[in-house]
Amino acid sequence: MAQEFKVDPWKVSGKVDYERLVNQFQSQRFDPDLLKRTQDIIGPNLHPFFRRGIVFSHRDFDKILDDYESGRGFFLYTGRAPSLGMHIGHLIPFLFTKWLQDVFRSNVYIEITDDEKFLSNDEYTLDQTRKFAYENILDIIAVGLDPDRTFIFQDTEYIGNMYPLAIRIAKKLTFSQLRSTFGFDNSTNPGLGFYPMLQMSTSMFEPRRCLIPCGIDQDPYWRLQRDVAESLGYFKTSVLHLKFLPPLTGVEGKMSSSQPETAIYLTDDPKTVKNKIMKYAFSGGQPSVELHRKIGGDPEVDVAYQWLYFLFSTDDNELNKIREDYRAGRLLSGEIKEILVDRINSFLDSHRAKREEAKKLIDTFKSTGKLASLMRATVHE
């Protein structure tokens, strides 16, 4: 019997079967032909997410490449429901979006759904979710987005510019569709019933195609968007679906802010990082060194290896060597963990410095940068 797993915009649990997700969501597999075409256009230095199948599924990415080749171009959009702290998994769409922005020189829109976070959590006040937003925006800026080509906004601050478009979207939809798409019921509050219009609106900020790099858990919004966009005079959005960075505790589900042992937070200090990896990172190794030397480890379930694969070993030769050495028993679980601890701490060290610098850039990204100031003066209809 297939293992149970669940993926929706508010919860990812169980071991995610990406093949089944492609069928379940009726998206398109990111296949070798599309990979080849992407490489032909971008060149040999494809991002590891492309090379390693972390981009496993898409919607109309081929049309994005057409639009790029035709000169019409496209824009990038991703976002975040702000949380008390961000962990490394949360950075994935932003790191990838930054890379895509550098390659294609595209505008990037980043929507911070402080309203969603407030509306979907009984325990949070609006002040709290806006404080989370401020802190999260610093982490996002720290990935190195272009200050003149990026606009970061919070729903509660920018809705004045989005509402006309949002209600045009709303008028195309019904409660029924929201129920079946998001599982809303009679106990859902009407704010949560409306906020998806804002999340969809951003994909219509420009009169050309939008590309959204995100987890497939966000896909329900984009399916609705694709149902209504053309009738409003906009393009159906394109999507790149990224695999979830596995939790430290094993390759099931997604890291969760409510279970600190499953994740490395961007604020974790070097000692905490080391302790967490050593203590919690699920090992694919054998119970004893002797046995490990003899039969080797399993990189597919070894979380430290998986994290190198996802983020922390971008050199394919190095990664291949680590994998083969681990399989052959030449490399121990603890040794892989040590490599990972060094890489994470070096990444976080640099991230912390860039995050500090970001404090000076927050107004640029939200209001005064080239794209931001244009957006502040634009009402989307």
Add this chain to the structure above:
Amino acid sequence: MAQEFKVDPWKVSGKVDYERLVNQFQSQRFDPDLLKRTQDIIGPNLHPFFRRGIVFSHRDFDKILDDYESGRGFFLYTGRAPSLGMHIGHLIPFLFTKWLQDVFRSNVYIEITDDEKFLSNDEYTLDQTRKFAYENILDIIAVGLDPDRTFIFQDTEYIGNMYPLAIRIAKKLTFSQLRSTFGFDNSTNPGLGFYPMLQMSTSMFEPRRCLIPCGIDQDPYWRLQRDVAESLGYFKTSVLHLKFLPPLTGVEGKMSSSQPETAIYLTDDPKTVKNKIMKYAFSGGQPSVELHRKIGGDPEVDVAYQWLYFLFSTDDNELNKIREDYRAGRLLSGEIKEILVDRINSFLDSHRAKREEAKKLIDTFKSTGKLASLMRATVHE
């Protein structure tokens, strides 16, 4: 068997039984004691709507009087879903609000729900409902509101300042409550499911009690408001329920923009006014002059008399004389109609001039006046 009638925010039909409405809506009858207290506070020159029972019901108006006497004061709020043209009945809450503003020197907030109009009518574009809003605002300004104590705003333009408060309200409510309050169902669009939060928000624009003069058809919004206001740190709103100006065609229902023969529009020229009144105004007179002279007419069903009673004969002595003369057969239906035609045309003549002047004041009421500029700088939470 009681006659069937229906009153909800989108439709009023049948002959309205105001006694039954007070029971059905569980509001408070505006009784002689409250009238006496109102008169003691305001003085002898009460507005005819008070003197003549057109204010037939209320919620907590006694507390408004308490707050006035204690010096805390209160603010006034009314509004409008903009329509292609306004008829005389549409002016009733604004004329009354202007009078209350003069007496109490209160701030007045006027919400133009251009979003509601767009969301609830398949045939209208957002551009159309915003054009309606512009035209309707001119008619509203023309009633003579104080430019420094009045703020007029459209939802699509002001939501940026209201959204934080609106989602705090939304979080206190459920789809279920909206269904039972407004009759929404699975086919309702999610914009219409959210917009009531905006209509409720305005009643919390100041940290003191709000007084809403309106038709009782708007009461469902205020019942919901009263359910949640105190838990958000605001006051339950007070309401004054005004009777509906009867349609020309008879004392049933409410004038309707979709049936031009039932109403006098603010743009109707003197000839049109005369033709409509003469042709359509339902008469309480007898079939022949001889019979009328003998047994007299019935002012209760005579629409021309009723319009004098509501709006166009503010002198009680004059009105009493007209009523008694009509009952006694000394005054004919046609003669009452002629009085009414003169009064309406004189009113519309003056209204048109003030409406022309209003074009210069629109920015004052929406942005630059004392209250408006304060509101433009305020985010309601």
